[in-house]
Amino acid sequence: MKWIEVLTGPLEQKKQYRRAVARIDALPHPYRQVAKAFSRYLTYYGGLTDGDSLVAMFVDHADLWERAAVDGTPVRDIVGDDPVEFAESFARAYSGAQWIDKERARLTQAIDEAAAR
Template sequence: MAGGWIEQLTGSLEQKKQYRQYKTRVERLPADYRAAATALERYLMYFGAITKGDVLVSMLGDLADLFEQSSADETPIREIVGNDPVEFAETFMRNYTGGQWINKERERLIKAIDAAAGDVAKEKDS
């Protein structure tokens, strides 16, 4: 019972464990792959604005998988991210939009405009 309350305040202990595992996995990568993965992580954390821990650890786990496999296959970093790393990162991020805070704001905006335009009343009458 107390554990659930603590997790409400601090977040999921399992997700924290998964995040630490991700960091360990990235730390084990060869230097160039580690640098690329770390740079992508930083950008994704800023750009993605993910608020759901499960989505975040899933995304980071997939990023680690990608770089571990690429390292094992000796795939050049440019073959992974292409010539535009920003485009790569943003395309990668689109797979995890369910956890972004902006989704809640988009819904809030739509509801506010619907209410202001009178669309809410029309839906109830239908």
């Protein structure tokens, strides 16, 4: 691994992510608008720290909206009546490490230590 990748993470992952974002930017309306809104939500909600899982999620996300645009599938047919539930279900399919995992472990350890006294 190059020294810069030690600091920033694998450059190939960044390239794959940028290609997925470019694919979303190239979508026609309304798919681009919806895909960008979901991208923003997934970034905040997903909480993934595992680069491979994060990149896979965004590549699959781009695939989904490209396919919908090609097929002319209405947005509501994809997301249903509850777009938040759709986004969160989509994100749950990617089970990489999340930032909250470290905090869960800290909480558990603190309770275990307190209970042992």
